Amino acid sequence: ELLDWADHDVSALLGISTDDTLTMINPDNTPAYIEQAGQGVWRLYRIEGDTVILQPYPVLLARTLDGHAAFMLVTDWILRRALPGALPPWLHQGLVEYVGEDGVHLNNYMAEFRTGDKDVLLSPPLIDAILARGVDPDENVDRENFRRACYSAFLMVWQLVEYEGGLQPLQDFLAQAAAGADLDEAARLAWGMDLATLAGLVDPAVSGEPAGGRIPARKPHVQP
Numbered sequence: 001e002l003l004d005w006a007d008h009d010v011s012a013l014l015g016i017s018t019d020d021t022l023t024m025i026n027p028d029n030t031p032a033y034i035e036q037a038g039q040g041v042w043r044l045y046r047i048e049g050d051t052v053i054l055q056p057y058p059v060l061l062a063r064t065l066d067g068h069a070a071f072m073l074v075t076d077w078i079l080r081r082a083l084p085g086a087l088p089p090w091l092h093q094g095l096v097e098y099v100g101e102d103g104v105h106l107n108n109y110m111a112e113f114r115t116g117d118k119d120v121l122l123s124p125p126l127i128d129a130i131l132a133r134g135v136d137p138d139e140n141v142d143r144e145n146f147r148r149a150c151y152s153a154f155l156m157v158w159q160l161v162e163y164e165g166g167l168q169p170l171q172d173f174l175a176q177a178a179a180g181a182d183l184d185e186a187a188r189l190a191w192g193m194d195l196a197t198l199a200g201l202v203d204p205a206v207s208g209e210p211a212g213g214r215i216p217a218r219k220p221h222v223q224p
Contacts, residue, residue, distance in 0.1 A: 015171035018081035072100030089131035094157030106151040
């Protein structure tokens, strides 16, 4: 039921949808999830073809991540299936995190990595490289890199929506992309620039984190 709700809301929010069927595997416990998915619990699910391995629901519920995981998973699936070509990793993952309202969790995760003068934010090329590379065999490296890349990608899409016209140009871009348009041309029609220029415009390593307090805490499956 939660996934059906997420599918309805995400399709309306993005303006694109898919009729394809996704088969879900929900292991009984965390060790089984780690073994079957081949990744740590900081990655909430793994999509392979038409199948997704999702962390045990009771675990997600206990971590208050059940709604976030559902909306993130559905967003990920729709972007994979509704678009004929892959988005840049920063934009794909940024949309997954933004629609899944995962910003507060990601910001909290950054506390572990804010040591000394270390900047947790990454540039778009580094975000893309980390996300495209997949799971790092070193668990500590994978956890830090993945969470920092996801947080940085989230901030890019957050800036895109907050300061570059709201949801409408994003929906226009996705509609053009779903219709088979060249992604750079679709970006020019939506924002007046190609994707590389757009990425530079919302580069979190340059613009930094939002000022004035935390990103508002929300649960995507709980109506305001």
